[in-house]
Amino acid sequence: MTKSILLVGVGGQGTILASKLLTIGLGQEGYDVKMSEIHGMSQRGGSVSTQIRFGEQVNAPVIGLGEAELIVAFEEEETYRWMKYLKPGGKVVMNKFRIPSSPMLTGDEVYPEGLIDEISAKVETTVIPASEEAAKLGSPQSMNIVLLGALVKAMGLTDIDWEKIMKENTKPAFLEKNLQAFRVGMDYLA
Amino acid sequence: MRELMTGNEAIARGVYESGITFAAAYPGTPSTEILETLATRYRDDLHAEWAPNEKVAVESAIGYSFVGGRAFSSMKQVGLNVAADPLFSFAYEGANGGFVFVTADEPGIHSSQTEQDNRFYAGMMDIIMLEPSDSQECKDMVIEGIRLSEKFNIPVMVRMTTRVCHSKSFVEMGERTEVPKREYVRDVWQRTTMPAVSIKLRHEILEKLPKMAAASEESDFNYSIINEGAKIGVVTSGISFQYAKDALGDAASYFKVGFPFPLPTEKIREFASKFDKLYVIEESEPFLEFQLKDKHIDCIGRELFPQEGELSTAIIKEKVLGIRNETIDLPVEKIKARPPVFCAGCPHRGLFYELGKRAKSGKIFISGDIGCYGISPLPPFNATDTIVCMGESVSGGHGAAKAFEYYGTDMKSVSVLGDSTFFHSGMTGLLDIVYNHSNSLVIIMDNRTTGMTGHQDNPGTGYTARGTEAPAADITAIVKAFGIKNVRTINPLVLAEVSKALDWGLGLSEPAVIITRWPCALKKFSPDDLAEFDTSRHLFEVQADKCIGCKKCTQTACPALRYDNESKKAGIYAPSCNGCGICAQVCPADAISMVK
Numbered sequence: 001m002t003k004s005i006l007l008v009g010v011g012g013q014g015t016i017l018a019s020k021l022l023t024i025g026l027g028q029e030g031y032d033v034k035m036s037e038i039h040g041m042s043q044r045g046g047s048v049s050t051q052i053r054f055g056e057q058v059n060a061p062v063i064g065l066g067e068a069e070l071i072v073a074f075e076e077e078e079t080y081r082w083m084k085y086l087k088p089g090g091k092v093v094m095n096k097f098r099i100p101s102s103p104m105l106t107g108d109e110v111y112p113e114g115l116i117d118e119i120s121a122k123v124e125t126t127v128i129p130a131s132e133e134a135a136k137l138g139s140p141q142s143m144n145i146v147l148l149g150a151l152v153k154a155m156g157l158t159d160i161d162w163e164k165i166m167k168e169n170t171k172p173a174f175l176e177k178n179l180q181a182f183r184v185g186m187d188y189l190a
Numbered sequence: 191m192r193e194l195m196t197g198n199e200a201i202a203r204g205v206y207e208s209g210i211t212f213a214a215a216y217p218g219t220p221s222t223e224i225l226e227t228l229a230t231r232y233r234d235d236l237h238a239e240w241a242p243n244e245k246v247a248v249e250s251a252i253g254y255s256f257v258g259g260r261a262f263s264s265m266k267q268v269g270l271n272v273a274a275d276p277l278f279s280f281a282y283e284g285a286n287g288g289f290v291f292v293t294a295d296e297p298g299i300h301s302s303q304t305e306q307d308n309r310f311y312a313g314m315m316d317i318i319m320l321e322p323s324d325s326q327e328c329k330d331m332v333i334e335g336i337r338l339s340e341k342f343n344i345p346v347m348v349r350m351t352t353r354v355c356h357s358k359s360f361v362e363m364g365e366r367t368e369v370p371k372r373e374y375v376r377d378v379w380q381r382t383t384m385p386a387v388s389i390k391l392r393h394e395i396l397e398k399l400p401k402m403a404a405a406s407e408e409s410d411f412n413y414s415i416i417n418e419g420a421k422i423g424v425v426t427s428g429i430s431f432q433y434a435k436d437a438l439g440d441a442a443s444y445f446k447v448g449f450p451f452p453l454p455t456e457k458i459r460e461f462a463s464k465f466d467k468l469y470v471i472e473e474s475e476p477f478l479e480f481q482l483k484d485k486h487i488d489c490i491g492r493e494l495f496p497q498e499g500e501l502s503t504a505i506i507k508e509k510v511l512g513i514r515n516e517t518i519d520l521p522v523e524k525i526k527a528r529p530p531v532f533c534a535g536c537p538h539r540g541l542f543y544e545l546g547k548r549a550k551s552g553k554i555f556i557s558g559d560i561g562c563y564g565i566s567p568l569p570p571f572n573a574t575d576t577i578v579c580m581g582e583s584v585s586g587g588h589g590a591a592k593a594f595e596y597y598g599t600d601m602k603s604v605s606v607l608g609d610s611t612f613f614h615s616g617m618t619g620l621l622d623i624v625y626n627h628s629n630s631l632v633i634i635m636d637n638r639t640t641g642m643t644g645h646q647d648n649p650g651t652g653y654t655a656r657g658t659e660a661p662a663a664d665i666t667a668i669v670k671a672f673g674i675k676n677v678r679t680i681n682p683l684v685l686a687e688v689s690k691a692l693d694w695g696l697g698l699s700e701p702a703v704i705i706t707r708w709p710c711a712l713k714k715f716s717p718d719d720l721a722e723f724d725t726s727r728h729l730f731e732v733q734a735d736k737c738i739g740c741k742k743c744t745q746t747a748c749p750a751l752r753y754d755n756e757s758k759k760a761g762i763y764a765p766s767c768n769g770c771g772i773c774a775q776v777c778p779a780d781a782i783s784m785v786k
Contacts, residue, residue: 002436010528023194023358033194034324036357038300045749047528060432061324061357064504066515081525084517100752101528106570106744107753112524122518 002055004063005155008082009074010099011048018072018144019050021169022151025160026054034061045102047078072151074130074144075099080115083122092123093150093189095130095143126150128188137184139177149185158186195361197354200325201264201292202227204332206235209367210260210288213238214247216614217643218266219301220355221294225264226646229655235366240646240655243580243614244269248291249276255289256381258372260336264292267308268579272615274311277345281315282391283381284343286372288336294350297473298500303560303579305498307474312347312451316395318402319347319451320411323431325359327448331411338405340372342398349450351473353429353500403452411448414461417441422510423465425458425478425489430471430501437506442469450478455485462487469494469510473501530565534750535711535768537637540682542566543746543772544689545604545633546573548696553600555590559583559607559616562642563635566606570745574606581615583607584632588619591628602696605632609665610640610648617668623701624673631695631702634665635682638709638719645713652718662718669703676702683708685775711768728769729786732760736781743773743782 005022007015019035026033031054038048051063068086073079073094086092096116103109119125130146145166152158163179170178195203201224205213213236215225228238241247244265251261265273270293277291293311296302312319318338320331328350335346379387406412417440426434427447434444445461447453462468470479470491479491494509495501507513532539542563548554549572558566558574559582567574578586587605594601607616612634623630640646647653652662669677676698680687688706695702709719719725732743739758744751750766751773753759762773762782774782 011530027194027360032360034357034359035194036353038352038356045528045533046530058359059435060429060503061359062353062429062433062502064502064515066517067503077525077528080520081522083520084522086518088516088518090518101526102531102747102749103526103529105749105751105753106747107741107755109526110755118520122520 002053002058003155004068005052005151006063006068006071006082006085007050007052008071008078009048010078011046013074014141014144015048015050015074018148019052021148021165022052024169025157025162025165028165029160032056032058034058036061047081049082070151070154072147074147076115077112079119083119086123090123091154092119092125093147093154094125094127095147096127097131126154126188128185130185133184134181137177137180139174139181142174142177142181145178145181146185149182150188153186153189191363192360193363194358195325196223196356196358197322197325197328197350198223198356199227200328200361201332201348202232203361203363204329205262206232207329207364207366208260208333208336209369210262210336211236212251212254212259213262214241214250215264216241216244216247216269217640217646218269219643220296220352221264221266221269221292222643222646224292225655233656238655240648242649244273245276248273251289251291252276252280255285255287257286257374259287260369261287261289262291264294266302267293267295267306268303270308270311272580278315279383280345281317282383282388282395285339285345286343286374288339289345290332290335290339290348291345292348292350294352294355295474296352298352300352305474307477309349309450309477310475316399317344317347318342319349321349321428321448321450322354323428323446323448324354325361328354329361331448334411342402344398351429399452406449406452407454407457409449409454412454412457413446415444415446417443421466423462423468424471425468425482426471427478428473430473433501433503433506434471436503438510447478453478453481455481455487458482459485459487462489471495471501471506529568531747531749532562532565533711534748534766535770537682537706537708537710538563538566538635539746539748539770540685540688540772541633541635541706542571542573543776544685544692546571548692549573554602554604554696557583557587557590557603557605559611561608561611563606563608570747580611581607581619584616584619585622587630587632588623588626588628591630595629603628603630605630607634608641609634609636609638609650612665613649613663620669620674621672628701629699631698631704633704633706636665636705636707639713641710645710651716653716665705674701674703676700677705679705679707681708682706683770683772685772728771728784729764729767730762730769730771730774730782731785732762733781733783734759736779738779738781740778742776742778746772746776748773
């Protein structure tokens with residue numbers, strides 16, 4: 001049975017490292033893995049997604065409407081935007097963090113309120129102040145690793161040796177902070 | 191050993207393993223990473239280069255193949271329009287060393303101008319086409335493509351789409367095959383396009399067609415998957431094959447087409463005979479369907495599936511089985527689009543700010559081009575009227591100027607394009623402006639890189655694709671040599687300079703060129719950049735007591751700026767600020783100042 005994880009955010013937020021580590025881990029565990037992302041125009045501050053599918057044999061690399069077991073969102077509004085891709089009964093892990101769009105920056109639009117409540121009312125949602133937690137660790141760039149830790153727990157992938165994977169695939173200077181960030185993320189899920 | 195690779199990386203791997211020794215391309219989403227991978231991971235194994243445009247890239251590869259080397263080129267879908275001219279003739283004349291090229295199409299138009307289906311080019315050129323569905327096939331098809339190219343002396347096209355280019359799946363690694371150069375024998379009755387030769391070659395290519403069709407009938411890339419008891423037959427190719435399998439599972443049997451031109455119609459006819467209903471599932475145009483119907487193989491295709499946008503598992507499930515996935519319903523329409531913006535510190539901002547102010551008069555026609563500045567038609571700048579294709583800003587601007595002149599319209603034509611686009615195909619338009627005397631102003635935004643596709647070097651940057659040094663083309667000297675008498679180079683981060691130059695250029699009654707010269711804010715600065723520009727990162731701050739809440743600064747649409755509707759004050763988000771200072775220059779209250 002193929003499982004689907006959708007990572008969403010705003011161009012430049014760094015969904016790439018988290019998804020890279022995830023696919024390495026899944027591959028080492030013996031799963032077939034496919035991953036898809038869109039480059040180009042949307043990277044300039046637009047809405048971006050990375051799609052990961054794994055299982056015994058994966059066909060399509062792209063997640064369709066109502067197909068994702070889990071959405072991991074790096075930004076609040078983007079969580080909401082992608083909700084129709086979640087399978088009923090699926091889970092949401094989201095960063096409590098807002099990036100205003102350009103019309104919001106100029107004061108022409110306002111950031112919509114109540115999004116987290118609306119999402120939580122519909123599906124099992126874990127809200128993590130991942131940017132804050134990473135900053136507390138003195139490593140703001142580890143925000144994505146906090147969310148990766150939560151993702152791993154949410155998908156029940158804790159048997160994979162993530163510590164080893166991070167050791168082999170992240171910069172040694174950030175390793176200690178990244179390992180801490182990973183544990184912080186895991187602890188957010190019971 | 192297996193490795194998780196994007197389709198683009200797998201194409202590069204195929205180029206490496208197949209013993210190709212020359213690759214040339216011009217950057218273009220979604221194909222860019224093919225040549226990037228060749229120029230980095232395999233930089234010591236073969237020669238990989240950025241060409242000024244796709245036509246030049248393909249022509250270089252043709253010359254390489256003519257004299258006996260194995261050659262490769264890759265391009266985005268509209269790039270093939272540019273490269274089509276040499277390819278049509280080359281298809282007649284034929285490859286000597288194996289020749290494979292990739293077209294990367296964009297159903298869904300994620301980062302392109304058109305949704306054209308380039309499979310039809312293969313049909314028009316009468317050449318072999320292969321179409322991969324995953325990264326493993328990307329690699330395998332380049333290797334087999336080279337074999338077929340040398341067997342039939344024909345260029346072979348590999349057609350990808352965005353989802354194949356930018357999706358990762360596992361690829362088995364193989365060894366590189368080194369092959370000697372094929373012998374070159376001069377043969378003007380084979381390798382020229384004199385009409386008498388072309389008449390002969392046209393006949394020969396039509397004789398090759400049935401032989402290539404036989405190769406398709408035998409190819410392992412065309413195969414069927416029979417599910418016992420399945421009542422539906424599906425013919426499909428490319429990424430649609432993956433969607434169809436997910437949507438229909440073992441309720442259908444599949445004929446997977448990996449060699450779609452010439453199409454193995456006899457193999458498909460036999461497959462089709464087993465089913466009451468045959469569906470053709472393909473993205474974009476009915477390319478397979480037309481060929482099947484031409485051979486009187488009854489099938490259901492475009493009357494059921496959309497001809498625009500991307501296909502998906504969900505669309506196929508709904509159209510064939512009438513099943514819709516359940517979704518979680520929230521009023522998503524309240525979430526507005528997140529339009530792309532010029533980055534903080536972008537050197538285009540100052541130009542479009544000043545140009546947009548002048549455009550309000552309705553007296554200038556701004557002919558735009560392909561690049562990050564493709565967002566300049568939008569608010570708050572509203573500083574571009576038209577965009578067509580690479581380089582059209584200049585020639586289209588010339589045409590508009592001629593129309594204004596003929597009809598006595600009180601309007602001025604302005605063309606805007608980047609350095610890489612100028613080298614690509616803006617130069618010939620500029621020659622036209624000089625040669626045919628049009629009163630046009632051309633603005634070349636030289637940001638010292640090819641920005642939109644992710645910072646590739648070009649003939650003006652001083653470096654090659656492989657990072658070695660190269661002579662940097664001098665845009666000022668080029669435009670002067672063309673005969674432009676009025677040329678100014680300015681710093682686009684200084685609004686007073688931009689303003690003065692625009693007033694000067696717009697006021698002239700003969701051709702003029704303004705070059706804005708400042709590196710892209712996201713670029714990794716070269717030693718030359720560091721020597722020429724002050725790239726130290728400054729930081730600006732808004733002094734709240736001085737801010738009058740006029741929102742003038744936000745009209746520069748900088749993502750580092752914030753406007754607080756409650757306090758009616760502007761602010762700068764320090765981690766995003768690149769210190770360009772445009773906001774400080776537009777502030778009428780002198781409330782924004784440099785703090786670092």
